[in-house]
Amino acid sequence: MTIDLKSFIRDIPNFPKPGIIYRDIAPLLLDPQAFKAATEAMAAPFDGETVDVVAAAEARGFIFAAPLALHLNAGFVPIRKPGKLPFETHSHSYDLEYGSDELHVHIDGVLPGQRVIIVDDLLATGGTMQACCKLLELCQAEILGCSFLIHLAGLKGETKLQPYRVESAIVY
Numbered sequence: 001m002t003i004d005l006k007s008f009i010r011d012i013p014n015f016p017k018p019g020i021i022y023r024d025i026a027p028l029l030l031d032p033q034a035f036k037a038a039t040e041a042m043a044a045p046f047d048g049e050t051v052d053v054v055a056a057a058e059a060r061g062f063i064f065a066a067p068l069a070l071h072l073n074a075g076f077v078p079i080r081k082p083g084k085l086p087f088e089t090h091s092h093s094y095d096l097e098y099g100s101d102e103l104h105v106h107i108d109g110v111l112p113g114q115r116v117i118i119v120d121d122l123l124a125t126g127g128t129m130q131a132c133c134k135l136l137e138l139c140q141a142e143i144l145g146c147s148f149l150i151h152l153a154g155l156k157g158e159t160k161l162q163p164y165r166v167e168s169a170i171v172y
């Protein structure tokens with residue numbers, strides 16, 4: 001039986017700001033079958049390919065990246081906010097709707113030529129994933145593509161991710 005993943009996403013209007021519909025993954029994470037099906041759906045486009053590393057930005061990206069890495073027999077590399085990684089890092093600053101943010105990855109997190117997929121729970125404006133791609137380019141990784149559970153298609157975040165392959169399990 002196929003699971004309707006969208007039925008496990010809870011819509012919260014006007015969170016965290018008026019006008020935003022927050023797509024809450026908490027009900028999906030609470031259901032082991034739905035969580036497993038979501039992980040499998042995010043891995044499926046890359047099944048059969050050699051993947052060395054699955055990378056993801058904190059915090060929600062980690063939730064899906066770890067099981068995906070195990071499913072694909074790959075390692076996991078965390079991409080983190082400033083001040084969290086103990087070893088030398090590459091960093092990248094990027095603009096948000098208001099203000100800016102910065103992400104880091106260990107310089108030896110991914111080795112030159114390693115084949116990487118980057119995952120996140122949700123693609124909105126694409127700023128977070130674009131920053132992750134830039135960091136992995138600094139590591140000279142081979143980026144196979146980006147895999148999301150949810151794609152908010154109206155925000156056109158995929159345009160920021162060209163020329164990378166973008167896969168998603170649920171589209172709004």
Ligand SMILES: O=P(O)(O)OC[C@H]1O[C@H](OP(=O)(O)OP(=O)(O)O)[C@H](O)[C@@H]1O
Nearest residue numbers: 058059060120122123124125126127128
């Ligand atoms: O495509 P974008 O516009 O960059 O938005 C998507 C990002 O926003 C959310 O993370 P958030 O920054 O809320 O942090 P969290 O994972 O710690 O909740 C989500 O988990 C993505 O990483």
Ligand SMILES: Nc1ncnc2[nH]cnc12
Nearest residue numbers: 020021022023024122124
């Ligand atoms: N609409 C949304 N729902 C959940 N997380 C988000 N991150 C950015 N936009 C979001």
